[in-house]
Amino acid sequence: ILILGVALAFLAGGTLRAQERPGPITPPPGTKVVRIPSKQPEATPPAPPEELIQKFSQVDQRLLHTFAGYTYRKTIRVQEFLGGDGPGGEFNITTQTSVTPEGKYYEKIVDQPPSTLRSLQLDPEDLEILVRIPQFPLVPEQLDNYEIHYIGEQQVDELKTYAFRVQPKELKRAQALFDGLVWVDEQDMAIVKSYGRWVTETGDVATEHFPFSTFETYRENIVGKDWFPTYMRSEDTIPSKSGDVRLRLTVRWSDYQPLPGAKAAPTSPESTPAPAAQEPPKPPDRAPRVQ
DSSP: OEEEOOOOOOOOOOTTOOSSSOOSOOOOSSOOEEEOOSSOOOOOOSSOHHHHHHHHHHHHHHHHHHHTTEEEEEEEEEEEEOGGGOEEEEEEEEEEEEEOTTOOEEEEEEEOOOOOOSSOOOOGGGGHHHHHSOSSOOOGGGGGGEEEEEEEEEEETTEEEEEEEEEESSOOSSSOEEEEEEEEETTTOOEEEEEEEEEETTEESOOSSSOOOEEEEEEEEEETTEEEEEEEEEEEEEOOTTSOEEEEEEEEEEEEEEOTTOOOOOSSGGGOOOOOOOOOOOOOOSOOOOO
């Protein structure tokens, strides 16, 4: 599996963004291709790998709890590139999260200009996969599903990180699991970048009407020690009568705002209450629709 490690800068407008800790947002010079290792290289971790894994897993649990106390705006953009990589059409949709009086989250569409895509018919319902992808997938209750190996220390923009290879122990038919890499900030022990796919016993979670299967996600230091997702990217191709069409997906989270009365999660993992279990994405069961 080849990784297209493109760390694009984003324009997320989080009003609560902390300035003292830089996020991994600076684009590298040019395109860098990295191979996900099937065998782990020898590296000496600064602490037992099991201890590091438990630490970032506990932080993910705390962040999941804290994330539920925020609303945000999410902008999804799908671009197509026709022959010669020239620009084609676009699909854009912006949603704003809200909470019902009963405490249930929902996403309301606040902007959706007409789609100009030529090669793909895309509707808001086709984006349900994105909603089901857990943004904090490696909480303690999920660790038993994975083999996690320490790779080494790596620089992600201005951050010093620990890199880990994450692989499912056993693929399941009804539950998709993460297969890829994560980078953990050495200081806050929070995952700041991930690259991988969601897989089941029958293959990648993707369809022809939503062909994206491998996602590169960045988190940014929003406030204090809280690292929330702000940018995700994926690329793929679909066939058409005139040849393959390259597609690019970008998702940006912005305008993080705490809910009135929301309590901050304790910074100590041992005192963090367990959040409700996340639902990993399930394979789509709808027939593909391609023009």
